[in-house]
Amino acid sequence: MDAIILQVLNGLDKxxxxxxxxxxxTLIFGTLGVVNFAHGALFMLGAFCAVTMQRILSASYTVxxxxxxxxxxxPQKVDVPYVEGWFGPDIGTAIVxxxxxxxxxxxxxxxLLIGYIMERGLIKHFYKRPHADQILVTFGLAIVLQELIKxxxxxxxxxxxAPEVFRGSFDFGLLLGFAENxxxxxxxxxxxxxxxLVIIGAVFGFLQFTTFGMVVRAGMADRETVGLLGIxxxxxxxxxxxxxxxxxxxxxxxxxxxxxxxxxxxxxFLVLSFVVVVVGGMGSLPGAVLAGFxxxxxxxxxxxxxxxxxxxxxxxxxxxxVAILILLTRPRGLMGRKGVxxx
Amino acid sequence: xxxxxxxxxxxxxxxxxxxxDVNLSVAEGSVHAIIGPNGAGxxxxxxxxxxxLIPDTGSxxxxxxxxxxxxxHEINQLGISRVFQTPEIFADLTVxxxxxxxxxxxxxxxxxxxxxxTVANETEIGEQAEAxxxxxxxxxxxxxxxxxxxxGDKRRLEMAMSMVQQPKLLLLDEPTAGMARADTNNTxxxxxxxxxxxxxTMCIIEHDMxxxxxxxxRITVLAQGTPLVEDTPENIKGHPKVREAYLGExx
Amino acid sequence: MLxxxxxxxxxxxxxxxxxxxxxxxxxxxxxxSAMATFNAGYPDLMQRFAIFGIFAxxxxxxxxxxxxxxxxxxxxxxxxxxxVVWMYKLLDYNVLPGLVLAIITSGIFALAIGxxxxxxxxxxxxxxxxxxxxxxxxxxxxxxxxxxxxxxxxQVYTDDPQILMGENAPNVPHLFGxxxxxxxxxxxxxxxxxxxxxxxxxxxxxxxxxYLSLRIFRSPFGMMLRAIKTNQTRLxxxxxxxxxxxxxxxxxxxxxxxxxxxxxxxxxxLAGAERMQWTASGEVILMTILGxxxxxxxxxxxxxxxxxxxxxxxxxxxxxxxxxxxxxxDGIEDAILFVSHFFVGKSWHLTLGLMFMLVVxxxxxGLVEGAQRIGRLFRRRGRKAGGPxxxxxxxxxxxxxx
Numbered sequence: 004m005d006a007i008i009l010q011v012l013n014g015l016d017k018x019x020x021x022x023x024x025x026x027x028x029t030l031i032f033g034t035l036g037v038v039n040f041a042h043g044a045l046f047m048l049g050a051f052c053a054v055t056m057q058r059i060l061s062a063s064y065t066v067x068x069x070x071x072x073x074x075x076x077x078p079q080k081v082d083v084p085y086v087e088g089w090f091g092p093d094i095g096t097a098i099v100x101x102x103x104x105x106x107x108x109x110x111x112x113x114x115l116l117i118g119y120i121m122e123r124g125l126i127k128h129f130y131k132r133p134h135a136d137q138i139l140v141t142f143g144l145a146i147v148l149q150e151l152i153k154x155x156x157x158x159x160x161x162x163x164x165a166p167e168v169f170r171g172s173f174d175f176g177l178l179l180g181f182a183e184n185x186x187x188x189x190x191x192x193x194x195x196x197x198x199x200l201v202i203i204g205a206v207f208g209f210l211q212f213t214t215f216g217m218v219v220r221a222g223m224a225d226r227e228t229v230g231l232l233g234i235x236x237x238x239x240x241x242x243x244x245x246x247x248x249x250x251x252x253x254x255x256x257x258x259x260x261x262x263x264x265x266x267x268x269x270x271x272f273l274v275l276s277f278v279v280v281v282v283g284g285m286g287s288l289p290g291a292v293l294a295g296f297x298x299x300x301x302x303x304x305x306x307x308x309x310x311x312x313x314x315x316x317x318x319x320x321x322x323x324x325v326a327i328l329i330l331l332t333r334p335r336g337l338m339g340r341k342g343v344x345x346x
Numbered sequence: 347x348x349x350x351x352x353x354x355x356x357x358x359x360x361x362x363x364x365x366x367d368v369n370l371s372v373a374e375g376s377v378h379a380i381i382g383p384n385g386a387g388x389x390x391x392x393x394x395x396x397x398x399l400i401p402d403t404g405s406x407x408x409x410x411x412x413x414x415x416x417x418x419h420e421i422n423q424l425g426i427s428r429v430f431q432t433p434e435i436f437a438d439l440t441v442x443x444x445x446x447x448x449x450x451x452x453x454x455x456x457x458x459x460x461x462x463x464t465v466a467n468e469t470e471i472g473e474q475a476e477a478x479x480x481x482x483x484x485x486x487x488x489x490x491x492x493x494x495x496x497x498g499d500k501r502r503l504e505m506a507m508s509m510v511q512q513p514k515l516l517l518l519d520e521p522t523a524g525m526a527r528a529d530t531n532n533t534x535x536x537x538x539x540x541x542x543x544x545x546x547t548m549c550i551i552e553h554d555m556x557x558x559x560x561x562x563x564r565i566t567v568l569a570q571g572t573p574l575v576e577d578t579p580e581n582i583k584g585h586p587k588v589r590e591a592y593l594g595e596x597x
Numbered sequence: 598m599l600x601x602x603x604x605x606x607x608x609x610x611x612x613x614x615x616x617x618x619x620x621x622x623x624x625x626x627x628x629x630s631a632m633a634t635f636n637a638g639y640p641d642l643m644q645r646f647a648i649f650g651i652f653a654x655x656x657x658x659x660x661x662x663x664x665x666x667x668x669x670x671x672x673x674x675x676x677x678x679x680x681v682v683w684m685y686k687l688l689d690y691n692v693l694p695g696l697v698l699a700i701i702t703s704g705i706f707a708l709a710i711g712x713x714x715x716x717x718x719x720x721x722x723x724x725x726x727x728x729x730x731x732x733x734x735x736x737x738x739x740x741x742x743x744x745x746x747x748x749x750x751x752q753v754y755t756d757d758p759q760i761l762m763g764e765n766a767p768n769v770p771h772l773f774g775x776x777x778x779x780x781x782x783x784x785x786x787x788x789x790x791x792x793x794x795x796x797x798x799x800x801x802x803x804x805x806x807x808y809l810s811l812r813i814f815r816s817p818f819g820m821m822l823r824a825i826k827t828n829q830t831r832l833x834x835x836x837x838x839x840x841x842x843x844x845x846x847x848x849x850x851x852x853x854x855x856x857x858x859x860x861x862x863x864x865x866x867l868a869g870a871e872r873m874q875w876t877a878s879g880e881v882i883l884m885t886i887l888g889x890x891x892x893x894x895x896x897x898x899x900x901x902x903x904x905x906x907x908x909x910x911x912x913x914x915x916x917x918x919x920x921x922x923x924x925x926x927d928g929i930e931d932a933i934l935f936v937s938h939f940f941v942g943k944s945w946h947l948t949l950g951l952m953f954m955l956v957v958x959x960x961x962x963g964l965v966e967g968a969q970r971i972g973r974l975f976r977r978r979g980r981k982a983g984g985p986x987x988x989x990x991x992x993x994x995x996x997x998x999x
Contacts, residue, residue: 038720128958134720135666139886140957142879146950154944274727274875281724316740323728323735330721331713396834422836434834438827439820447824448835450817457841461818461849464600468817507835 005176005185010303012175016192016261018299019199020046023254024276025283025291026203027247033223033286034240037126038134040141043273044148045248048117049110049255050264051152054161056106060086060099101166103260110256111249118248122241145269153266165191165260191260198257202250203292209246210288219243223286278326284339294337298322349374349547350395350515355404357390357571364390365401366571372515372564377541377548379558382568383591388551391568392519395549396428397421409514419456425514431523433500435507437493441484444492445475445506452511478510481543482536498529502536509540518550522557534560559583567591605811612807612894616800619643620792627787631920634912637905640780640793641864645904647799648860651806653884653896655853658810659846660882661891662822666723668878669710669730673703673851675737675873677858679744679751682868685770686757692770692777692798692863696856703855704848711847715840718829730875737870750869770863772798777864795864802860806853807897813849814893822846823891854881883949887956889963898964903949910945913937 024046031039063082071079087095098105125144129137164170169190176186210216222229222236229236255264262268279298283290304310306318317324329336348371357365365387372378382388393399395406397418406413413421422428436444449471454460466472479485482502487495492503501521508516521537522530534557541548541561552558558565559579566576569591575582582588601609615622624638637643656670680702681695688694714725737745745751753759770777777795784790813819821842824832829839862868871877880903888899918937922930940948960967 125954125958132961135664136957136961138666138720138723139882140954142882143950143954143957147947147954150944150947150950151939154939154947270876274731277724278728281721285720316736319735319739320732323732326728327713327725330717330725334717334721417838418833419836419838422834428834430834434828434831436824436827436831439823443820443824446817447820447832447837450821451836454817456836456838459818459841459845461813461816461845462600463817464602464812464815465817465820466602466815467600507831511836 005179005181006307007304008175008179009186009188010307011300012186012188012192014300014303015196015296016299017302018296019196020254020258020272020295021276021279021299022292022295023199023202024251024272025279025295026206026288027251027254028276028280029283029286029288029291030206030243030247030250032280033288034219034243035122035126035130036226037129038137038141039126040138040273041121041145041148042141042247042251043269043271043276044145045114045117045251045269046255046258046272047149047152047264047266047269049114049252050163050259050268051156051255052110052113052252053103053106053163053256053259054156054264056109057099057102057163060084060102060105064088103163103165103256106256107253110252114249114252115245117252118245119241121248122244126244127241145273149266149269156266158266160263160265162263163259165194169194169260195257195261199254202253206246206250207288215239215242275322278322282326282329282336284336287336287338290336290338298325301325348372349409350549351405351407352391352395353405353407355391355394355401355406357387357394357399357401364571365394368404368568368571368573370566370573370576372547372549374514374547375545376563377537377550377561379550379552379562379565380568381552381555381558381565385570386568386591387571388568389519390571392428392517392551395421395517396426422451422511422513423456426517427508427511427513427515428517429501429504429508429519429521431519433497433504435492435500435504437491439492440489441479441492441495441503442475442488444503445478445510446471448507448511449475475510478506481509481540482506498525498532501525501533505536505540509544509546512544512546514547516546516548518548518552520552520554521550522552522554530554530557533557537561600812601815605815608893609808609811613804616647616804617797619646619800620790620796624788624790628789629787634917635909637909638791640778640791640796642904642908643793643796644799644860644864645908646901647796647803648857648864649881649884649900649904650897651799651803651860652854652857652881653888653900654803654806654810655850655857656881657850657885657890657892657896658813658822658853659850660885661896662814662819662826663843663846664826665715665718665843665847666882667714667726667847667850668723668875668882669714669726669728670850670854670881671873671875671877672710672730672733673707673854674858674861674877675733675868675870676703676706677855677860678862678868678872679737680855681859681862682751682753682866685753685862685866686751686759689759689762689766690753690768690770690866691761691766692772692859696859696863699855699859699862700852703858704852706855707848707851708844711844711851715843715847727875727878730873730878734870734873734875737873745868745870747870750867752867770795770866799860799864802856806856807893811893818842818845883953885963887953887963889965892963892965895963895965902964906945906949906952910941910948911943913941 024042027045028039028042031037031042061084063084065080066083067078068081069078071081073079084095084099086098089095090098121144125140129140172187172189173193174183174187177183179186210220218229218234218236219239222240226236279294280291282298283292283294301321302318305321311318350370350372352368352370355365355368356363368391380388380391390399394401395413397413397416397420400414408424408426411424413424413426416424436447446465453471476485476488479488482505484499484502484506487499492500495503505521522533525533537548538561540546550558550561562579564576565579565582567574567582567588574587574591575585577585620638620643623643624636626632626636652674656667660666677699680699681692684695684698710726710729714722714729717725738747767774767776775794777798778793780791780793782789782791821832821837825839825842832839858872861872884899884903885896886899887902888897889895915934918934918941922933925933938944956963962969
């Protein structure tokens with residue numbers, strides 16, 4: 004029992020990332036009808052927003068500390084972040100420490116802007132082109148974005164730790180009456196899960212309860228009719244693209260403490276996210292979220308030792324296996340609508 | 347005993363009874379029209395004949411064999427060809443290639459791995475296709491890409507593709523839909539000419555009474571999924587039941 | 598000749614000539630000159646041209662003709678490589694049995710994967726093939742280690758059986774004694790030409806592969822595949838079953854990929870799982886599109902183009918840039934160097950990505966379409982005088998399919 008709970012928990016954080024990326028992919032697909040292979044790159048860009056924020060906040064100047072000496076006996080040079088200089092050491096250190104959560108504030112406008120530029124500059128011209136062309140051009144864009152990041156930030160993963168207070172783990176086992184240390188779960192992963200729920204809730208709420216969202220939903224169901232009503236649906240869809248980019252970016256920002264970001268993390272997630280989208284059903288938002296969590300948890304279960312003993316290698320292929328089975332038995336995915344993307 | 351025998355066919359979509367106890371017999375060598383107001387179930391019936399839909403109950407026999415449960419390509423191999431309401435052609439291929447493909451399908455069946463033959467060397471099939479194109483007056487357009495044809499030419503091409511297979515039964519789904527009067531008359535002439543020359547049984551689903559009365563030897567009137575009457579054109583004209591079915595319809 | 602029309606025969610002869618003369622054609626600059634970096638006539642790169650040419654030709658039979666976009670062809674590439682190395686380990690270093698096995702195993706793999714994946718179309722098909730390829734890749738890395746040697750990659754060890762190994766047989770890949778890595782070098786007053794056995798072996802196979810694809814393009818089978826791409830509904834109502842056709846195309850293109858993978862291992866006796874990763878599938882898609890999907894020559898051009906830039910652009914470094922732009926005023930030179938850094942050396946992928954985007958945006962028909970547009974431009978210039986160019990353009994791309 005405790006093992007099962009642990010695996011569910013372990014699956015949640017990866018599932019959250021899948022769900023958030025798949026949500027954005029589905030939004031873009033559902034609204035604009037574009038298959039966006041650069042979506043993983045947006046996730047990666049979000050992560051590098053966090054890295055940039057960390058770099059900005061820890062930008063330092065050098066002072067000579069008279070109280071300490073190096074091994075030659077000279078006064079030692081110490082790097083002091085500007086923020087410490089401005090706000091005093093306590094607040095300054097705290098700000099540097101909290102760079103990842105602070106990066107959210109930085110990432111939202113940046114990602115919205117990137118999404119807007121991408122849509123107006125490139126994607127717009129591909130609405131009427133075949134899906135294969137859309138896949139190819141966004142795939143090219145993904146390569147370009149990831150190479151740019153590699154150029155500026157290098158090829159190695161960059162550690163971006165969570166704030167000090169969240170670095171420990173929480174003992175879930177005690178809470179549920181199990182022995183100590185049976186179910187421990189890092190705080191940050193918990194935060195990531197909650198964060199993703201909040202974002203998902205916000206997106207759904209936005210679509211459900213605002214006029215803007217209502218129009219977008221109507222447009223997803225039947226674009227032409229909405230266009231005939233005299234509503235400029237394209238403008239709204241542009242904004243939706245920005246929002247989808249921001250969702251992917253935020254997923255990336257918050258993911259950095261779980262895995263240190265590198266330039267190809269987007270591609271790694273992209274493939275799985277597409278599998279998630281297709282399993283959930285192309286064009287279905289709840290399907291994307293459901294499939295994201297489901298596959299994340301399944302993956303965690305498959306990596307349990309006793310399961311691996313029965314079916315060796317299952318942890319490596321479980322997601323793909325499930326995807327194949329679902330596509331063969333339910334051609335439109337778990338919650339997909341009929342006829343989407345079948346031509 | 348007709349070449350096509352439809353017996354007691356029923357088809358429901360959820361709560362809607364699309365076809366109810368449809369019986370139909372198409373005599374070999376005849377031109378049989380199925381008419382009826384919108385929503386009468388004409389298209390549903392047609393889709394049941396070609397394997398796109400499977401009826402809930404009843405039987406569809408073609409030349410002594412049941413077509414139910416067979417896939418569209420298998421039904422075509424039995425000898426039923428279909429012309430669509432909006433022309434379905436191979437838009438990226440040339441006119442000649444469009445006609446060659448059914449010729450190969452006729453000769454080789456549903457699949458044959460002829461990767462080491464060359465299209466240009468198949469003179470017999472080539473001549474067959476050219477003769478067909480000449481019949482529909484499209485020989486000079488043989489090397490045009492089909493997508494660049496006019497709408498009328500696309501339809502003629504589609505008919506050529508269906509006819510070149512020498513089907514036993516040709517199903518036409520509103521062959522003159524959306525056409526101008528002159529084009530309609532051309533199509534009627536073309537169909538009549540083909541019927542006389544090749545002696546193909548035709549089953550036409552049509553809205554346009556002008557077309558129906560110009561071509562058909564027998565007419566079935568369908569209303570609300572059920573055949574009302576089946577008779578010769580002369581008797582259908584002014585038949586009280588037919589008037590009733592079409593009352594309010596702008597025809 | 599060979600069942601080809603006169604036009605196609607000329608076309609094939611030109612391709613054969615170009616392939617055979619590659620070691621000379623790709624070496625236009627004298628050794629030691631500033632432009633020598635742009636020479637591509639060295640064995641390793643030329644072998645890659647031929648091998649990836651084969652891979653792309655095969656991929657084009659599926660994607661170019663039927664429009665089914667497979668994201669899983671890398672799996673067949675990997676299977677081919679493993680087959681060849683296993684034949685080295687079990688028999689001896691003769692490449693022939695391995696290549697035969699590579700074609701057979703990849704064919705069987707393709708049959709199994711294709712049979713299942715082709716039940717779906719569109720992006721669902723793409724995702725299915727992707728899932729199968731990623732499964733193969735992940736398994737090759739983990740539980741299949743006894744077969745694939747995991748991360749290390751499969752290679753020949755001294756304690757391998759090699760039962761056919763003769764006394765004096767070469768200890769490197771060879772074809773009945775012709776050692777693949779042997780070369781004959783010709784020094785012609787500053788120009789250095791390398792004629793490598795491995796390259797010519799690959800080149801001959803590539804020509805055969807090209808001939809085969811030419812025959813398929815001109816056959817009724819090829820016509821059916823193009824028909825599938827444009828209208829499956831009509832195809833069904835014409836009495837044809839699309840599935841066996843697409844499956845046959847899938848298996849044929851899988852076998853091409855297996856052959857290409859086998860040749861990679863025939864040139865360098867090593868096989869690693871990374872060859873099966875989806876990025877490798879992505880690469881062959883890039884090649885095909887860049888060159889022109891659905892055209893005969895396009896995929897080969899695309900493969901050559903990408904492999905050339907991969908090798909040449911990634912070799913360019915600061916010293917060389919300085920050598921080229923050193924004559925400029927310092928400020929301008931620095932600016933040029935700064936900009937160039939984005940595109941050369943380790944960043945050459947950026948160049949690739951940009952070029953690829955530009956091609957998809959402005960030239961959906963790929964390089965071949967570009968060549969055709971230029972050809973048309975010339976023809977329009979001098980309608981009468983333009984005869985030869987027009988003829989050449991038509992020979993490059995005979996038939997309406999292109």
